[in-house]
Amino acid sequence: MSEIETRKGWMSLLARAPADRLEQLWQGAGLAPAFAWLRAPEVGGVMVRGRMGGTGQPFNLGEMTVTRCALRLEGGAVGHGYVQGRDKAHAERAALCDALMQTDAATDLREAVLAPLAAEMAESRAARARKAAATKVDFFTMVRGED
Amino acid sequence: MYVAVKGGERAIDNAHAWLAEERRGDTAVPELSVAQIREQMALAVNRVMAEGSLYDPELAALAIKQARGDLIEAIFLIRAYRTTLPRFGASAPVETARMACLRRISATFKDAPGGQVLGPTFDYTHRLLDFKLAADGEVPAAPETPAAPAEVPHITGFLNRDGLIQEEPAGDDTPPDLTREPLELPAGRALRLQSLTRGDEGFVLGMAYSTQRGYARNHAFVGELRIGTVAVEMEIPELGFAIEIGEIELTECETVNQFTGSKTEPPQFTRGYGLVFGQTERKAISMALVDRALRWKELGEEDSGAPAQDEEFVLYHADNIQATGFLEHIKLPHYVDFQSELELVRRIRAEAEAATSREAAE
Numbered sequence: 001m002s003e004i005e006t007r008k009g010w011m012s013l014l015a016r017a018p019a020d021r022l023e024q025l026w027q028g029a030g031l032a033p034a035f036a037w038l039r040a041p042e043v044g045g046v047m048v049r050g051r052m053g054g055t056g057q058p059f060n061l062g063e064m065t066v067t068r069c070a071l072r073l074e075g076g077a078v079g080h081g082y083v084q085g086r087d088k089a090h091a092e093r094a095a096l097c098d099a100l101m102q103t104d105a106a107t108d109l110r111e112a113v114l115a116p117l118a119a120e121m122a123e124s125r126a127a128r129a130r131k132a133a134a135t136k137v138d139f140f141t142m143v144r145g146e147d
Numbered sequence: 148m149y150v151a152v153k154g155g156e157r158a159i160d161n162a163h164a165w166l167a168e169e170r171r172g173d174t175a176v177p178e179l180s181v182a183q184i185r186e187q188m189a190l191a192v193n194r195v196m197a198e199g200s201l202y203d204p205e206l207a208a209l210a211i212k213q214a215r216g217d218l219i220e221a222i223f224l225i226r227a228y229r230t231t232l233p234r235f236g237a238s239a240p241v242e243t244a245r246m247a248c249l250r251r252i253s254a255t256f257k258d259a260p261g262g263q264v265l266g267p268t269f270d271y272t273h274r275l276l277d278f279k280l281a282a283d284g285e286v287p288a289a290p291e292t293p294a295a296p297a298e299v300p301h302i303t304g305f306l307n308r309d310g311l312i313q314e315e316p317a318g319d320d321t322p323p324d325l326t327r328e329p330l331e332l333p334a335g336r337a338l339r340l341q342s343l344t345r346g347d348e349g350f351v352l353g354m355a356y357s358t359q360r361g362y363a364r365n366h367a368f369v370g371e372l373r374i375g376t377v378a379v380e381m382e383i384p385e386l387g388f389a390i391e392i393g394e395i396e397l398t399e400c401e402t403v404n405q406f407t408g409s410k411t412e413p414p415q416f417t418r419g420y421g422l423v424f425g426q427t428e429r430k431a432i433s434m435a436l437v438d439r440a441l442r443w444k445e446l447g448e449e450d451s452g453a454p455a456q457d458e459e460f461v462l463y464h465a466d467n468i469q470a471t472g473f474l475e476h477i478k479l480p481h482y483v484d485f486q487s488e489l490e491l492v493r494r495i496r497a498e499a500e501a502a503t504s505r506e507a508a509e
Contacts, residue, residue, distance in 0.1 A: 004388050012378070012391030045232035046392060048202065048379055049240040049322065050422045052336060053315030054301050054401065058240045059322045059337035061344055062424055064202035064379065066235055066392050080386060084379075084393025085203065125247060130291035132249045135265040139257060 010101055010114055011094070015083045017117050019090035026093050029112035033100065034074045041069035041081070041088035067091040077102040170215050184208040193396075193425025194218055198467060199225025200326070200345040202395050202424050219347075219467050226468050229326075239389060241377045243399050243422070244301055248375035250428075253302050255368045255403055261299035266374060302371040303401050303418060312403065312416040313446075332459055339441055339462065343434045344423050346465030354440075354455045354465075355433035363440040363453035367419060370403035374426050398423050400431040404439050409447030417446060437461060 014022065045063040052059060068082045069091045079099025081091040100109050171178065185192055185208035195207040199222045207225060214220035250266025253259045265271075267289075306312040322337035330342065343351060358365060378391045400421035408414035419439030421431035440455040454460050464470065 008388060008390050015390065015392045016378075016394045043232065044235040045201065045229065046235050046379070046381055047237040047324065048395065049238055050243070050340075050397075051240045051315075051317070052340065053303065053418050053420045054243045054399065054422075055317055056315035057318040057320055057322070057337060059340040060237070060324050060326075061241070061341070061422060062197070062200040062202060063229060063232070063234075063326075064393060064395060065206070065232070068235065070385070080383065082381075082383060082390060082392045085205070126294070127291065128249055129247065129294035131289045132264050132266055133294035134290040134292040135250075135267075136292075137263040137265065139263075 007098070007101070010110075011080070011082070011098055013114060013118055013121070014081070014094035014097055017083075017090075017094075017121065019083075019085065019087045019093075021120065022090060022093050022113070022117060025113045025116055026097075029109065031096075031100065031105070031109070033096065033105075035071045035079075035096065035099070038070040038072055038078065039068070041067055041091045043067050043086045043088070069095050071095050071099060073099045073103070075103060170213075179212060181205065181208045181212055184211050190426060191216075191218060193427050194348060194430075195221045195225055197424040197427050197430060198222045198345055198347065199229065201225050201229045219471055223468050223471070236381055236384075238392070239380045239382070241379060241395075241397070243373070243377060243397065245298060246373055246375040246377050246397070246399070248299050248373050250374040251299055251371070252373075253369070253371045255370050256302055256305070259302055259305075259371075261297065299373070301401065303403065306370075306403065306416060310415070313406075313412070313418055315418065330462060332462070333444075334458060334462060336438070336442065336445070339458065340420065340422070340434075340438060342462045342465055343421075343437055346434075347467035347470070348427070348430045348433070350465050350467070351433040351437055352429060354461055355436035357453065358436050358440045358455045363443070363451055363456045365404045365406070365417075365439055365448075367402040367404050367436050367439065369432060369435075370401045370418075372398070372400045372428060372432065374398045374428065396425055398425065398427045398431040400428070400435040402432075402435040402439060406446065411447040417442070 044066055046066045047063050048061045049058045050061045051057065064084065065086050066082060066084060067086055067088055067090065068080070069088070070078065070080050071092075072078050077099040079095040079097070079102075081093070081095030081098060083090045083094050097109060097113060100106065101114075185204050188208070188211065189204075191211055192204050192207045195210055195218055196202050196204065198218075199207065199210070201207075206228065207221065210221035210224040210228075211218065213224060248261075248264060248266075250268060251261060251264045253263065257263070303312055303315075307314065320337075322341070323335065325338055325341055330338065334342070357363075359367075374396070376394050376396050379393045379395055380389045381392050382389045398421075402419040402421075404417045404419060406412070406415060406417040417439065419435035419437075419442075421434030421438065423431045423434060437455055440453070441458055441461060443450060443456050450456055
């Protein structure tokens, strides 16, 4: 996987992560790097688009709330946080993780924060898929006609 | 005519204080938390997000609490909040073909690849009040069966292979945005869909029902209805690549409609499309039916003069915030307006009475 693909992967994971769980794991990792804001956290909206008929031309569906920020670690690594919702602490954690993932701390951070987050989110998604699977219809045909 | 008048401030303050007290209700009953509304009134939250045109379950739940459960008032609060948000950009169009479906049914193909998945539906319930819910009750865990991770293809894709259904060619035009420029007619389909997806559920339902009853009849099958989550991806300019910025729940409905052909189009099936925030299937089906009815011009169909074919009628009356704003303003003071009407009626009456007495005298 290219560097960009890998970074996309963790940024996307951090954006969707439940904020309180990320906070817990972050505290557990015991990291407190010094940093300076490049852009303090701000809450805004993103217009979500759909496609006509699922495949056609785009149209505007409605907005969603997003919080973003950018920061620089003392070592110089720049981290960006774009997260769903209005939680500024969530955006800050995401940006810190993004920055640290570009440093020597990456392996530890992945193990302490990203891997458990990914596993838990995959499991909750899988649990919903299993419940959906249990509501799948098994058709059977009754015997028709007369003897 | 409006004339500024002073006074009423104390009455207004006291009315608001009483409103707050009434909102809380009997303090012997525990207060409702925003999280409880978000989790247990999820379909109301979904409706407020869809018509408020802002996906944020926490905010929608707060709005419902503040509005004492008046959903149109809650939608109003969300719309007002929405206008305060700086716009970071627009997402890439969501890929509904890659939706993680919790419900997916087709009324046209029994053995659709991916299967008929019912999900947490009210369908097949007996609509009898469940008095167990009035008592505290533990809910047994929903059964699970192993799920094979597989993409669930769109049903219309199969019909497309045989050329039996009108194509929906992809494109990347920037769609018009009615939150930025006022709605002007004739509206393209992109603008109609934006207007319908945030339109009032009751209004869109009524319009859709009218097409089923014969006004702009275009017999619709639900080709597919799916509910589930999709990732939202956005290009981040400072990064130079796109990332997922979140995940939202959507309901998508594709209708397949009979079409005998027109001057420009061969006989084939045509499509109506509904896509709405949250689990909102009544709204998504309604949207698809009204979308199809409004497409009469581009498909070269007859204008039968039905309300659902009248784009001005549908689009200008679908927005419940515009509607309620104009409707409810008439209860605000119109003292001067009414004074002039009163004088007019008095003068006309006086003239009429004078004429009657003149005739009697002659």
